[in-house]
Amino acid sequence: xxxxxxxxxxxxxxxxPRTRYSTGATSFLVLVPDAYGDALDELATGDMAPDFLRDVxxxxxxxxSADCLEVYREMFRDRVEQLLALRMPAVHxxxxxxxxxxxxxxxxxxxxxxxxxxxxxxxAFPRFLASARELEPAHRTWIAELARLECAITRCxxxxxxxxxxxxxxxxxxxxxWEFARFEPAPGLELLAFDHAVDDAYSRWLHxxxxxxxxxxxxxxxxxxxGSQVQRAPMTRRAWNLLRxxxxxxxxxxxxxxEFEPVERSAVERRVRTWLHxxxxxxxxxxxxxx
Numbered sequence: 001x002x003x004x005x006x007x008x009x010x011x012x013x014x015x016x017p018r019t020r021y022s023t024g025a026t027s028f029l030v031l032v033p034d035a036y037g038d039a040l041d042e043l044a045t046g047d048m049a050p051d052f053l054r055d056v057x058x059x060x061x062x063x064x065s066a067d068c069l070e071v072y073r074e075m076f077r078d079r080v081e082q083l084l085a086l087r088m089p090a091v092h093x094x095x096x097x098x099x100x101x102x103x104x105x106x107x108x109x110x111x112x113x114x115x116x117x118x119x120x121x122x123x124a125f126p127r128f129l130a131s132a133r134e135l136e137p138a139h140r141t142w143i144a145e146l147a148r149l150e151c152a153i154t155r156c157x158x159x160x161x162x163x164x165x166x167x168x169x170x171x172x173x174x175x176x177x178w179e180f181a182r183f184e185p186a187p188g189l190e191l192l193a194f195d196h197a198v199d200d201a202y203s204r205w206l207h208x209x210x211x212x213x214x215x216x217x218x219x220x221x222x223x224x225x226x227g228s229q230v231q232r233a234p235m236t237r238r239a240w241n242l243l244r245x246x247x248x249x250x251x252x253x254x255x256x257x258x259e260f261e262p263v264e265r266s267a268v269e270r271r272v273r274t275w276l277h278x279x280x281x282x283x284x285x286x287x288x289x290x291x
Contacts, residue, residue: 076108077108080121081100081104083121084100085100087122087150087154088125088147088151089150090205090211091143091146091147091150093205093211094143094146094211095134095135099135102134103128106132106134107124107132110128111124111128122151123151125147126148126151127144129144129147139213141195142201142213142216145194146201146202148192148194149198149221149223149232152192153223155188155190156189156223156225156230157188158188159188160187162186162187162188162283162285162286163286164283165280165286165288170280173288173290179251179252180251180253180290181251181288181289181290182249182250182251182252182288182289183247183252183287183289185284185286186224186225186284186285186286187286188223188224189223190222190223190224191221191244191247192221192222192223193218193219193220193221193240194220194221196214196215196216196219197215197216198214198219199221200214200215200219201213201214203232218237219234221233221234222235222243224283225283226283231282238259239275241259242255242256242259242275243275243284252276256268256272
């Protein structure tokens with residue numbers, strides 16, 4: 001951004017109000033992506049620049065308001081890079097520090113933060129990676145899926161623990177109650193569907209320290225919190241579809257009818273009972289509502 005130091009009036013004395021604008025105006029200038037750079041350049045050289053920039057970003061005795069703003073924006077990018085590297089250590093290791101830095105610079109420049117809450121700044125980063133120019137086209141999809149997995153793990157770790165279900169109350173459910181029961185998912189539970197076996201690749205990275213290109217085959221994973229630990233539960237497509245239907249508020253009987261053909265239902269009854277028992281005992285749900 002060009003300097004406008006020659007156009008700035010003297011710094012007001014401490015007795016004068018330090019700013020006529022809210023801190024939201026400063027946040028906007030810091031968080032705004034570089035896609036709006038032309039508008040900011042016009043602002044910096046326009047008639048209102050001396051008043052607006054000085055009142056939003058106070059100049060330093062060695063730096064103009066525009067220079068101070070650029071420092072703030074660089075500090076913001078650095079902080080975003082640190083946070084994303086902590087949330088996605090596998091992606092950071094895979095891409096390497098230099099390429100990861102370039103990815104974050106482009107991400108911040110092209111994606112408005114939308115919030116001063118840094119915890120939400122990187123929510124769109126996996127989608128950005130799916131078309132990032134810094135990545136080889138053949139690897140973009142699975143790297144973006146790996147980022148989705150790591151982001152889900154981070155969100156799950158920050159979720160509040162689910163309360164334990166009352167086993168005595170569940171034991172009193174009748175068959176009709178179970179058929180029309182509705183399930184409330186535990187806080188932090190996320191269901192992820194991938195085109196690559198990224199959970200397998202992530203597991204190998206955790207245990208062996210090596211991240212290899214995953215096989216191109218669908219993989220279905222649930223991420224959930226158990227106590228102070230975050231667990232990943234791979235499952236079949238049908239189990240995942242049924243669990244997603246239950247988490248979306250469908251009654252158990254309706255979800256089963258929608259997922260399985262009539263000729264299959266008697267054969268899968270035991271399988272569904274096994275899935276349901278595992279989901280309940282492992283904390284996938286925080287509430288089960290009877291019919």
